[in-house]
Amino acid sequence: MQKSEIAIAGDTSGVEFRLPVVKFPGADASAPKTYMQAALHAEELPGVAALHFLIPMLEAAEKRGDILGSITIVPKANPVGASQYVNGANEGRFDLGSRTNFNRDYPLLSGDERDSLLDGVEELLAAEQLKHHLLHMASGADLMLDLHCDDESQLYAYLHEVWWPEATDLAESIGLEAVLLSDGKSSAFEDAVTHAWQHGPLGNRKAWHEGRISLTMEFRGLADVDPVLGRMDAEGLYAFLQRRGVLKGEPIRKESFEGVVAGLDYVQMVDAPVTGMVLFEREYGEVVEKGDHLATIVTTPGDAAGDVKVTAPAEGTIVTRITRRFVRRTDNLMKIASRELSQAKRKKGGGLED
Ligand SMILES: [Zn+2]
Structure with missing residues (x-):
């Protein structure tokens, strides 16, 4: 396991944010590369709890030689939003400086623009620096999971319709209760990653979506943060990575998916x-x-x-x-x-x- 931090200069002197990144390099360069992040909306913590329990599982897997594809994890993806308090309440959804949602208005990349996404990044405002760094890491992966939560909610995911029903393996691993299919046309993080893939180099693929998935997970509600759910969700993520050939072994979790599937x-x-x-x-x-x-x-x-x-x-x-x-x-x-x-x-x- 490699731990590092990305420094993000604040918009005023003397302020700097640090974005922790955990990476497991993986033993097989041909296995899918995974990127996961949680709490892009800073106060949405069920995904943080899942990653808190997943990372030690991956450390153990690494010791056993069970990690094939590289896995990059940003367990708390928004130090800028986490620092924003208004009248005693955290404001982690909108950047106060620009009034934009931390999960909207991502750059929509074409061709090889990803290669230059970080050029001069330090000249941008902090929230934009953050978006560029996150998108750069995520768009270089094959499997991208952005872990959010709703207010009070079922466990559900948003993903591009091109990945359904292939992503039934995700639903069975995580125990999804609903799947909402999108057309990929928003500027949310999930869709910005999809856009970069759709309009970027194909590599060895026949189609841009082959062997890939980009999704927003809504890990139930804001208050659904506890050790039982956190461990269960970590096992669900682990099982999904097993089914996609990132991790070795028989899936440690599999449930039948009987939830609703609806287009946006x-x-x-x-x-x-x-x-x-x-x-x-x-x-x-x-x-x-x-x-x-x-x-x-x-x-x-x-x-x-x-x-x-x-x-x-x-x-x-x-x-x-x-x-x-x-x-x-x-x-x-x-x-x-x-x-x-x-x-x-x-x-x-x-x-x-x-
Ligand atoms: Zn969210």
């Missing part, structure tokens, strides 16, 4: 019609029918006339739910994976959310 255009975004206190009637993971009562938003406590009922716009499975109970008009309350096309419009960055 089939994800019903249930947004709050008014501001108030939300009383949920349904849990995530539940299957609902069109018109089912999902929640009530109380606008005038004590006066039922002010209650606003929120119903399901279509049938489907509730994949996520907002954590907060005080909601603002337009806030997303739930995502429902459905068989019906959604009327929800994509956000500016091409994703379901800003």
Whole structure:
């Protein structure tokens, strides 16, 4: 195991961020190269817990000679966001200096542009330096897993539709409960890696997606951080790497995948019609029918006339739910994976959310 740090100059004098990188070189240069990172949105920690338990497993595997493909891990991918506090609360999703999401607005690389991605990087603002370093590492891999989490949620993944159903091995290894398929057209990290592959050199491949995968894992909800889940998720990641020939051995975990698979255009975004206190009637993971009562938003406590009922716009499975109970008009309350096309419009960055 090799440990290193990437230095990122802060935007003011005397400030420097350090990005830890863990690398296992691997014994077989022809085996797939893996890149994994967690907490790109700094406060999303279930992936950090999984990597915390995975790294010692990989150290043991290395001693046994079981690591074939190189594995690069960035266990805490966003020291800039982790340092941002506003009125006592961490703000790890948006860079305060540029108002951009740490998981949007990545450079979309073509040809051999990856080779020069780090040229003059120190002249950029800190958040941009971070994005360039992460994208440079990830786009050089064959398997890229970006570990996030949702508010309250099932265990699900976003990935380009070209990799389904091949990625059933991922779903079976990790125990995914849902898969959301995208068209790769956002500027999120996962799609920026896909774009670099799509528009970059093919190498020995017949097609850009052959032997590759780039995905965003949503490891359940913000509060789903504990040793039991962390160990289980580490085993899931380990099993996936075994199935892809990065690690030797029979997969240590395999579950049948029976979850919902939906394209992004089939994800019903249930947004709050008014501001108030939300009383949920349904849990995530539940299957609902069109018109089912999902929640009530109380606008005038004590006066039922002010209650606003929120119903399901279509049938489907509730994949996520907002954590907060005080909601603002337009806030997303739930995502429902459905068989019906959604009327929800994509956000500016091409994703379901800003
Ligand atoms: Zn995230």
